[in-house]
Amino acid sequence: xxxxxxxxxxxxxxxxxxxxxxxxxxxxxxxxxxxxxxxxxxxxxxxxxxxxxxxxxxxxxxxxxxxxxxxxxxxxxxxxxxxxxxxxxxxxxxxxxxxxxxxxxxxxxxxxxxxxxxxxxxxxxxxxxxxxxxxxxxxxxxxxxxxxxxxxxxxxxxxxxxxxxxxxxxxxxxxxxxxxxxxxxxxxxxxxxxxxxxxxxxxxxxxxxxxxxxxxxxxxxxxxxxxxxxxxxxxxxxxxxxxxxxxxxxxxxxxxxxxxxxxxxxxxxxxxxxxxxxxxxxxxxxxxxxxxxxxxxxxxxxxxxxxxxx
Amino acid sequence: xxxxxxxxxxxxxxxxxxxxxxxxxxxxxxxxxxxxxxxxxxxxxxxxxxxxxxxxxxxxxxxxxxxxxxxxxxxxxxxxxxxxxxxxxxxxxxxxxxxxxxxxxxxxxxxxxxxxxxxxxxxxxxxxxxxxxxxxxxxxxxxxxxxxxxxxxxxxxxxxxxxxxxxxxxxxxxxxxxxxxxxxxxxxxxxxxxxxxxxxxxxxxxxxxxxxxxxxxxxxxxxxxxxxxxxxxxxxxxxxxxxxxxxxxxxxxxxxxxxxxxxxxxxxxxxxxxxxxxxxxxxxxxxxxxxxxxxxxxxxxxxxxxxxxxxxxxxxxxxxxxxxxxxxxxxxxxxxxxxxxxxxxxxxxxxxxxxxxxxxxxxxxxxxxxxxxxxxxxxxxxxxxxxxxxxxxxxxxxxxxxxxxxxxxxxxxxxxxxxxxxxxxxxxxxxxxxxxxxxxxxxxxxxxxxxxxxxxxxxxxxxxxxxxxxxxxxxxxxxxxxxxxxxx
Numbered sequence: 181x182x183x184x185x186x187x188x189x190x191x192x193x194x195x196x197x198x199x200x201x202x203x204x205x206x207x208x209x210x211x212x213x214x215x216x217x218x219x220x221x222x223x224x225x226x227x228x229x230x231x232x233x234x235x236x237x238x239x240x241x242x243x244x245x246x247x248x249x250x251x252x253x254x255x256x257x258x259x260x261x262x263x264x265x266x267x268x269x270x271x272x273x274x275x276x277x278x279x280x281x282x283x284x285x286x287x288x289x290x291x292x293x294x295x296x297x298x299x300x301x302x303x304x305x306x307x308x309x310x311x312x313x314x315x316x317x318x319x320x321x322x323x324x325x326x327x328x329x330x331x332x333x334x335x336x337x338x339x340x341x342x343x344x345x346x347x348x349x350x351x352x353x354x355x356x357x358x359x360x361x362x363x364x365x366x367x368x369x370x371x372x373x374x375x376x377x378x379x380x381x382x383x384x385x386x387x388x389x390x391x392x393x394x395x396x397x398x399x400x401x402x403x404x405x406x407x408x409x410x411x412x413x414x415x416x417x418x419x420x421x422x423x424x425x426x427x428x429x430x431x432x433x434x435x436x437x438x439x440x441x442x443x444x445x446x447x448x449x450x451x452x453x454x455x456x457x458x459x460x461x462x463x464x465x466x467x468x469x470x471x472x473x474x475x476x477x478x479x480x481x482x483x484x485x486x487x488x489x490x
Numbered sequence: 491x492x493x494x495x496x497x498x499x500x501x502x503x504x505x506x507x508x509x510x511x512x513x514x515x516x517x518x519x520x521x522x523x524x525x526x527x528x529x530x531x532x533x534x535x536x537x538x539x540x541x542x543x544x545x546x547x548x549x550x551x552x553x554x555x556x557x558x559x560x561x562x563x564x565x566x567x568x569x570x571x572x573x574x575x576x577x578x579x580x581x582x583x584x585x586x587x588x589x590x591x592x593x594x595x596x597x598x599x600x601x602x603x604x605x606x607x608x609x610x611x612x613x614x615x616x617x618x619x620x621x622x623x624x625x626x627x628x629x630x631x632x633x634x635x636x637x638x639x640x641x642x643x644x645x646x647x648x649x650x651x652x653x654x655x656x657x658x659x660x661x662x663x664x665x666x667x668x669x670x671x672x673x674x675x676x677x678x679x680x681x682x683x684x685x686x687x688x689x690x691x692x693x694x695x696x697x698x699x700x701x702x703x704x705x706x707x708x709x710x711x712x713x714x715x716x717x718x719x720x721x722x723x724x725x726x727x728x729x730x731x732x733x734x735x736x737x738x739x740x741x742x743x744x745x746x747x748x749x750x751x752x753x754x755x756x757x758x759x760x761x762x763x764x765x766x767x768x769x770x771x772x773x774x775x776x777x778x779x780x781x782x783x784x785x786x787x788x789x790x791x792x793x794x795x796x797x798x799x800x801x802x803x804x805x806x807x808x809x810x811x812x813x814x815x816x817x818x819x820x821x822x823x824x825x826x827x828x829x830x831x832x833x834x835x836x837x838x839x840x841x842x843x844x845x846x847x848x849x850x851x852x853x854x855x856x857x858x859x860x861x862x863x864x865x866x867x868x869x870x871x872x873x874x875x876x877x878x879x880x881x882x883x884x885x886x887x888x889x890x891x892x893x894x895x896x897x898x899x900x901x902x903x904x905x906x907x908x909x910x911x912x913x914x915x916x917x918x919x920x921x922x923x924x925x926x927x928x929x930x931x932x933x934x935x936x937x938x939x940x941x942x943x944x945x946x947x948x949x950x951x952x953x954x955x956x957x958x959x960x961x962x963x964x965x966x967x968x969x970x971x972x973x974x975x976x977x978x
Contacts, residue, residue, distance in 0.1 A: 195943070226829075231646050231829075231934045231937045231938055232598075232644060232645070232646040232696075232697070232832070232889065232891070232933075232934030232937075233594065233598045233646070233697075233828060233829045233832035233833060233836075233934075234598060234601050234602065234605075234644070234646040234647065234650065234827065234828065234829070234934065235826065235827050235828065235829050236937075236938070236941060237826070237827070238601075238602060238605050238606075238650055238827045239605075239646075239649065239650035239653055239938045239941060240941070242605060242608075242610065242650055242651065242653065242654050243653060243654050243657065243942075245608070245654070246610075246654035246657070246658055248654060248657050248658070248661065250943075251941070251942065251943025252943075254943060255943075286826065341943060
């Protein structure tokens with residue numbers, strides 16, 4: 181049975197509560213199985229020096245021989261159990277185990293693919309990669325995902341397999357598709373879409389409205405003028421974004437424009453919402469060494485979840 | 491909103507940016523190396539010594555930050571010795587292979603061979619039979635068994651064998667990691683720290699010990715001078731000096747662990763009963779188990795009685811080879827279980843250490859270190875405390891073997907400059923290199939138990955600083971009171 185290409189969601193699972201809150205949001209986005217989910221845990225290749233020259237595989241094999249699971253598999257299975265509890269997946273789904281040999285790592289890549297009779301697919305994937313960042317970016321590229329969700333775990337939570345904030349930032353800056361950085365993601369408060377003065381921001385607003393519609397989340401448009409003179413421009417861009425969203429058959433729940441410092445204003449207003457959404461009109465490449473952008477500063481400083489839309 | 495600049499876009503620029511991002515520490519290392527290279531040679535340091543320091547600084551930055559595969563760092567050191575120092579390539583090649591390096595190869599082969607025999611279930615059975623079901627007694631049992639084993643065989647071997655034992659007890663107590671957080675921390679750190687403190691007990695306990703034994707012989711032993719025979723430190727002499735330091739630390743490890751992490755369960759009755767029945771299913775010990783124990787025991791006897799004459803490394807190699815001859819392990823298993831790049835890394839670090847000594851770079855660094863020390867720390871126990879602290883700081887950022895390979899020549903020259911005993915300073919350096927309790931990468935045992943997924947990086951800091959203080963104090967007490975009594 182052939183199916184149209186489903187909306188593809190990649191959720192990076194690292195065992196942190198933030199990553200599971202991201203998973204819950206993914207379930208909402210893919211309600212009624214309108215999206216395929218991939219839960220990814222990336223295990224970096226060992227250099228061997230840390231374990232004194234004895235390959236970590238030896239210790240891992242020993243753990244497996246005793247019937248213990250690797251930390252990544254435990255984290256992924258907890259994700260799968262959550263999907264079952266939420267009714268997104270049933271025990272009756274078909275299960276297929278896929279193993280891929282990886283040079284330099286005996287355990288290699290391992291996936292469990294669950295499919296239901298309508299072809300909806302959930303994949304648990306434990307991948308080996310030279311680095312966690314490289315693994316996630318490779319998966320984004322291979323899997324042609326529409327959105328990637330990564331949990332931003334706190335310093336206190338850091339442990340085996342947890343994704344470091346620097347890794348998250350690197351993925352956000354290099355991913356070709358939207359990335360949602362989940363920080364204890366609450367679902368009920370809507371998307372706070374920040375629109376700047378670039379053309380990309382209008383496209384991003386439409387894209388966000390489509391993503392928000394998947395989970396029935398209201399979208400609020402917001403723009404900041406740095407002074408009185410910029411106010412009409414900000415109001416104009418909001419009107420333009422609103423029209424573009426409505427032309428797509430979607431709704432805007434509210435909009436507002438303020439005068440002030442963009443980063444500070446967005447952080448202040450954005451904390452009331454589930455998500456702060458920003459377009460990636462950021463500096464890239466060599467320029468990032470010298471300049472930063474509003475989006476990345478908000479991403480670094482926000483206390484709630486942030487999505488960078490491309 | 492301003493501050494948004496359009497993407498630069500071109501693939502070439504993005505490629506360069508990606509390279510810069512991925513390799514920023516490599517670029518930093520090259521830059522810092524270039525700056526050091528171009529800087530005028532400091533007073534009292536030869537040009538050759540200056541160049542050795544340039545190589546050392548670049549290597550240390552690369553060891554710590556790991557922007558390139560670590561074996562590549564080893565090869566950079568080797569190539570630099572030929573290109574920068576103008577050494578003959580055959581001489582450099584010869585300097586890479588010493589008894590210390592053979593010991594590292596042999597002990598890694600033994601490690602793989604022993605872990606493959608699955609003796610861990612027997613060990614688990616022994617622990618729970620003796621310790622009963624009290625959490626405290628089980629933790630003591632794990633720490634003691636880990637310690638006794640790690641004092642004669644690499645701590646990575648012990649950690650790899652004991653990890654499933656602790657995990658079984660943890661998971662049989664509760665499936666929910668949150669309910670057994672402290673219990674997991676106590677049991678896992680009992681393995682890691684029990685092994686770490688024991689690794690100093692005998693020369694075969696870790697690569698760092700073999701490296702220090704090699705440095706004493708290389709730097710100070712002169713076959714024509716009978717007075718230098720004391721620098722040929724054999725197995726028994728090392729044990730007499732260091733084993734009591736390990737034993738003295740053992741009870742404090744348990745006290746520190748239980749005061750830092752208060753386990754949720756005082757008894758593990760359910761877990762122990764289940765574990766016992768799991769192990770009993772295995773049946774009696776197999777002939778291969780007896781053969782493994784026998785071969786290892788013979789290797790141990792070889793170290794005790796013959797390491798002074800034929801070397802630790804040769805005996806370790808013989809032990810590893812015997813396991814292959816008796817069919818207990820295949821070469822393919824050894825080949826895939828040992829990270830040979832690490833052997834290259836140790837070989838290159840030892841070779842660089844010898845260059846540091848030969849070119850006077852180590853002496854210059856030792857004198858410079860002495861100049862920054864307050865006057866009261868220039869002799870006696872305060873000097874040993876300074877060396878211990880320096881080694882502890884370095885070993886927490888890189889493997890303890892690499893730390894001794896890099897620091898050994900400096901601290902031994904420091905002893906020479908201050909009139910302190912080279913043996914005492916060498917022991918303090920080697921023993922302090924085991925105080926890598928603060929970070930996951932500090933010791934192999936820490937890295938392995940961290941892989942279980944039950945520990946956080948902050949746990950190492952939370953308990954590690956107490957361990958550092960305890961170990962340093964005990965070491966200094968032994969250096970001040972016990973070692974003079976045994977004529978060191």
